[in-house]
Amino acid sequence: MADININTVNKYFGDVHVIKDVSLDIKSQSFTVLVGPSGCGKSTMLRMIAGLEDINSGTISIDGQVVNDLPPKQRNIAMVFQSYALYPHMTVFDNMAFGLKLEKRSKDEINERVNEAARILQIEDYLQRKPKQLSGGQRQRVAIGRAITRKPKVFLFDEPLSNLDAALRVQMRVELAKLHNELEATMIYVTHDQTEAMTLADDIVVLDTGIVSQKGSPLELYDRPNNMFVGGFIGSPKMNFISSKILSKSSDATEVDIMGMSKISVSKMSASSSEGDSVTLGIRPEHLVVNGDSDGSWESKVFVVEKLGDVTYLYLEKDGEPLVAETEGHSEIKVGDTVKVGFPAGRCQLFDSSGQAFK
Amino acid sequence: MKKISLSSILSQLLLLFFVIVWIIPTFGLFISSLRDKDLLAISGWWTALTTTEINEIYRMSGMESQIEEDGYFKIKGTLFEDNSGKKIESFGINSKKINEFKIGDIAIFKDESEVILDENGNYEWRSKSEFQKKKGKRLFTTSLSPPSFTFENYREVLFKEGIGRAFVNTMAVALPSTLIPLIICSFFAYSLTWMRFYGRDTLLAIIIASLVVPLQMSLIPILTIYNDFGALFGVAAKSYPGVWMAHTGFGLASTTFLLRNFLKSLPNEMMEAAKVDGASHYDIFLRIIIPLSIPAFASIFILQFLWCWNDLLVGLVFLDQVPSEIILTAKLKELLGSRGENWEILTTGAFVSMTVPLFIFFALQRYFIRGLVAGSVKG
Amino acid sequence: MTILNLLFIVFLGILFFIAYFHISNYLLDSYGGSSVKRYNFENSIRVIVFIAPAFIVLFIFILYPVFETIRLSFYDKFGREFVGLYNYKWAVNDPEFRRSILNNLVWLLVVPTLSTFFGLVIANLADRIWWGSIAKSIIFMPMAISFVGAGVIWKFIYEYRGPDNTQIGLLNAIIVSLGYEPQAWLTIPIWNNFFLMAIMIWIQTGLALVIFSAALRSIPKEMLEAARIDGASELKIFFSIIIPYLEQTILVIWTLITIIVLRIFDIIFAMTNGEWQTGVLANLMYDWMFRGGGDSGRGSVLAIVIMIGVIPILAWNLYKHRQEQKI
Structure with a gap:
């Protein structure tokens, strides 16, 4: 059993305060991913x-x-x-x-x-080779193998897949997940790639400039981001953010305006907000309803159409507010068409002027 | 296209000119060291590759070796003691007409004795009357000498002139003076690169500053320390360990600087991986740094070794100028003073002193250049 | 001391240092690290173990002497009595000193400049000729030879025989074959300095050459190709692209050779011993270390004058180092 408890930890590099009062509990045998943009302190955390x-x-x-x-x-x-x-002068x-x-x-x-370890990682054939005779993926396996042989209680991964090409990254991701099940060890994994975080983690810790922005399971972070930073960081393409105003407040919902074209009542509250406050409305591209009915709506011209096969992304803009919407793969919509996008109230997030989410 | 080929020919010629100017001095020295010392003193080395005309004076044997034969008193002998391959072209019996006779001619002296000479220098001198003089008469020969080379100078220089011993001494100075700084500086450079401690940056700045401090700044105080040390412990102050440490001191900054530059280029993550693997600093040093630094060590070894091998000043100041301690450069300088006219000794001695550097140069040129390019700055 | 004894102490000397590092680290590895306190203690000790030998040597042979030499320059010839600026005043008024300073300045002007120039020209020539690397090897070779060895080589070139004799020195042989009188080159004041400098240029051009070659290879090929497409001639490319690109390298080589020339001693000591007005500071200093039983005051003043020559370079190096550290 290897729980890891981090208690109000601070770290300075010279005058720069890189880790600010971070506290975390990491459960034994869990797979925890530290995620955040570069410079957020995630690697420093791992190295500590x-x-x-x-x-x-x-x-x-x-x-x-x-x-x-x-x-x-x-x-x-x-x-x-x-x-x-790897040590370049030694064999695998x-x-x-x-x-x-x-x-x-x-x-x-x-x-x-x-x-x-070589058997688990399927590198038995390369044991007598030197690292420079191996491909990137094989080297990665050796690096993991080096960790496994020591049978540690905790595995630490520092962006291990970022030097691999896209296809290999997906493959190694799956293998890492399998490895975690097989070894039953505590794993802490640092990445800036939210897809890796979502797919691998039991728990995701989002770090922003040395502060824990949010900690939770992948779906918690996806569905209920604590703040605009987490909302924007988790999910791809990014969550849309639209400037808005509070029109009215009731006991269990807040009514906001959508580009002056319609209004929507979101069942989320913030005690400190009042009528007339500026807020930001967040909604994911995949939750927008294109050319369909919903709680609130917006009409706009399409500027760019990206067809990915399974889905199509529409890039819209109105009065300087960009919006990305997802629709079906074989959509007939062309550049220059005007579309109506619907905002389902249950999928909308509200953030106050400091970026904190309405609950 | 014509213009390009013209400029290409011009650059080839220009480069060829540089190459010839640069190689000729060394080539001349090398040729001279292989020449007969008598020839060396009277003709330029560039004549050594062609047949040379030599004018010489020999004296025939005197009355003691005469024999009576066919009614003549005869003295037979040869002018050339050694088998040098010289061929006589012409000869004379008078210093004013040294080319008077050809081979096969009979030359007649004033006393009516006559001499015949063959091209190999064998002569027959005969007279009707008995030879009366202890000394024979002089013959002036003009002979052609084919190119000939000898190792005689090397034998002479190595064993009689003390260059051989100086060679050993120089090795005894240069080898430890290279290995000791390499050992202590690799630890020093390691700690400056991979260890964290108070004052590290200051120490690094001191090293950078020391790179250019001329060694003249150290000579007087160090000599004083050595003399005091010698007086205190009653041992010879100027000694091999003293020179090693002096060379170590003067080479320390550049060795450390070069090594640190190399170590800095090793990936930080590898050191950390080793730390996580449980390696101590010494484990990392022995099992990771040393194997990976072999090329850097080779470059630095060559630079420092050549520096010590070629040094004169340190060897002059910190060693006694006695046969058991004198180094090659100092010995050469001494010969330049005492045997300044004996070019066979000077050229051969110089060439002996150059054998090791030239061997290193040709065998390990790649590492030598790499070291220099890595930013060699020597105080 | 027999050769066998010599080998033995050489072996012992090297072994001593290996043993020091191995034994001390072995002890640290076996006894350290079992507890937190011990681990930190072990680390501090290990830093000391790693640094100590080098630092002691650095202190004794560089740091202490620099200050001691400065101190001695204000003391009498035995280093006992304070004499203020007496030694400096002596130097300023000493004709030998003035001659040496002048010679040193001419050396500093001529040798680095010509060596760098030749190095650059040869590197460029050799770079595009198929036998260029052989040429480079030959021109670089004198770098491996000692200054004294080079001295012998060149003394042989400059060798002088009376006008009636066959000249065995190459230079005089050429002069005579052209119909001139042979000269004793090394004894003609002023000019003899240049004959000595020729030796140094002969040696140092190789250094400039190899560094320039490496730098030339680092010039992006695309840049030169772009210039050619733009219609620049080879000469234009050399002066407008290659030279500006190598500016930093030229400076580095120039300083490097300047430092070597500033303390030039061996060549002059071997060739003329400073006679016929060829003396430089380092020779004068060596002379004063032993002349009349040695004069540490005057010797130190001379060392300091040499040191002053490198101070701008030292300051520049430190400045550059600072800049690098910041990045």
């Missing part, structure tokens, strides 16, 4: 858990033990790096056996563990 960065204040404990001052080797972790970080076998040799394990044990 690994012991590669000092912690300025707060505590990190693994399995109940505070590890702030422990070197990486005593934290019972293994890490997979973005650039794979030696790369995977390096940690075990340092622990002065017996030859038989080393052989057994390396072969076991």
